[in-house]
Amino acid sequence: MSRKPLIAGNWKMNCDAASAVTLARDVLQRTSRLRNVDIAVMPPFPLIPAVLRVLDGSPIGVGGQDVSAELAGAYTGETSASMLTSLGCGYVLAGHSERREYHLESDELVRRKVGRALDAGLIPIACVGEKLAERDAGETFSRIERQVTVGLGGLTPAEMARVVIAYEPVWAIGTGRTASPAQAEEVHEYIRNLLTTMYGSEIASATRILYGGSVKPGNARELMSQKDVDGALVGGASLSGEDFAAIAESAG
Numbered sequence: 001m002s003r004k005p006l007i008a009g010n011w012k013m014n015c016d017a018a019s020a021v022t023l024a025r026d027v028l029q030r031t032s033r034l035r036n037v038d039i040a041v042m043p044p045f046p047l048i049p050a051v052l053r054v055l056d057g058s059p060i061g062v063g064g065q066d067v068s069a070e071l072a073g074a075y076t077g078e079t080s081a082s083m084l085t086s087l088g089c090g091y092v093l094a095g096h097s098e099r100r101e102y103h104l105e106s107d108e109l110v111r112r113k114v115g116r117a118l119d120a121g122l123i124p125i126a127c128v129g130e131k132l133a134e135r136d137a138g139e140t141f142s143r144i145e146r147q148v149t150v151g152l153g154g155l156t157p158a159e160m161a162r163v164v165i166a167y168e169p170v171w172a173i174g175t176g177r178t179a180s181p182a183q184a185e186e187v188h189e190y191i192r193n194l195l196t197t198m199y200g201s202e203i204a205s206a207t208r209i210l211y212g213g214s215v216k217p218g219n220a221r222e223l224m225s226q227k228d229v230d231g232a233l234v235g236g237a238s239l240s241g242e243d244f245a246a247i248a249e250s251a252g
């Protein structure tokens, strides 16, 4: 099963209206000749309309960094899935480790967010990953198992077919410390086997599993060449059009 790689840039809480437009233009220009890779950027919520104006009509997708688990109503500060769809977003992150860490998001909450995203027609990029202490304690696979079975449990096959998973070892995010290609592949293969148990081999083999954690132009090619690594979720390096495009090139 050939899976088209996806390179997604998580801009986190960076940029302002002007620099977001500049960055989006730069990404557009530098990636315009890439055909064999899907590309998406996730700007902060208030900057999404400006970025969408730049990327309108281009193949580059735009997404939110988070989504509410609620439909609508008195939830101050929240952004609903349908708001993102109505703007023209196609993607949304769910359960990024910074949301889990700073906003105490549980696997159960992530599951609700994934459901809202799917109901609104978005592609959820569900993030999973173990902390360093969990890895050191030999709990990597049990942690991932819970995140996947709870965070992505009980979907219909048609829903699961639209989900993207990002494996992001927490100890590799923003630290400059990348999982080795073998470490990444080992967990990606585990996730795909888990999906086979949950949803069958057809869906498991079609699901894109991205790697995230200090992906840079210098390490992207080797990571992307692993059998079960289908692209990358890129944080820091996505703030440079040049680096982000180089990473996309190494995947496509």
Ligand code: PEP
Residues within 6 Å of the ligand: 010, 168, 172, 173, 174, 175, 176, 212, 213, 214, 215, 233, 234, 235, 236, 237
């Ligand atoms: C991320 O936040 O999803 C991420 C992978 O960050 P970084 O590339 O900076 O490690």
